Amino acid sequence: MSNGSSESREIGFCDAVSLEQQPGAPLAPRRQIRADSPWSYEMRRGMRPFKLNGVEWRILKFLSSKPYHAFTPRCIAAAVTTESQPVTEDTLRSHITTLRAKLGLFADYVQSVPYIGYRFKA
DSSP: OOSSOOOOOOOOHHHHHHHHSOTTSOOOOOOOOOOSOTTEEEEEETTEEEEEEHHHHHHHHHHHTSTTOOBOHHHHHHHHOOSSSOOOHHHHHHHHHHHHHHHGGGGGGEEEETTTEEEEOO
8 A cells, every 4th residue: 555654564473484495496394482481582693592681681671772871770670570570770781791791792782871871772
């Protein structure tokens, strides 16, 4: 339709599998999808997958929502805490340390801002 509205389509699992197949090639076996934890997220750094827990994922998502904007530890902790996973200013430091370790070469994307807190470098 070209009535000025943009149309979006989500790709389901079956569509994603068919996109990976070569035309005319025999179907490859389906990959097994397994969830290690309902609070873990798998990301890729190059070709290597790594897992983030729910708190690390929310920290990364929150900081990257406003690149170069510095947030205080109190603000970040309040934004990423949930009922089942509370985050305090003290535990935030350890979460950011493990997040940076998992990001590897991209650890400098989560920057410390002296006297303020943390920010995401885009």
